[in-house]
Amino acid sequence: MPKEYNVITLCGSTKFKEDFIRTQKELTLKGNIIITVGLFGHCGDNEVWEDGVKELMDDMHKRRILMSNEIFVINKNGYIGESTKSEIEFAKKHNKKITYMEK
Numbered sequence: 001m002p003k004e005y006n007v008i009t010l011c012g013s014t015k016f017k018e019d020f021i022r023t024q025k026e027l028t029l030k031g032n033i034i035i036t037v038g039l040f041g042h043c044g045d046n047e048v049w050e051d052g053v054k055e056l057m058d059d060m061h062k063r064r065i066l067m068s069n070e071i072f073v074i075n076k077n078g079y080i081g082e083s084t085k086s087e088i089e090f091a092k093k094h095n096k097k098i099t100y101m102e103k
Contacts, residue, residue: 009064012074012101016030019074022077023101027072030077033088035064062090070097078102 008027010020017040019034024034065071071091073084080088091098 005031005033006070007035008067008099009035009061009068009071010037011061011065011071011084012076013079013081013084016074016076019076019101023072023074031081034051035068037061056078058086061087062074065091066094067097070099073100075100075102 024036027034
């Protein structure tokens with residue numbers, strides 16, 4: 001039987017794609033299961049700006065948060081956008097642990 005692992009959803013602006021990739025690797029190597037975004041709208045995945053796709057991505061990300069034990073917020077240079085603020089509030093409402101990349 002496989003052991004239990006902590007499950008973390010990465011949250012933050014998709015303009016920080018390289019930070020998402022680096023953080024996913026670091027947290028995985030520490031023995032966590034990582035759930036991350038499906039598209040990087042601010043880094044070339046222009047499909048996210050098509051009609052209804054951003055709303056779908058936001059809704060799916062909240063489902064990812066529900067599947068997790070905690071969220072890890074990629075807040076480079078202290079930046080937290082509106083979508084990420086919404087995800088943080090959602091995580092708080094559902095008693096998820098919240099960790100920030102930067103204090």
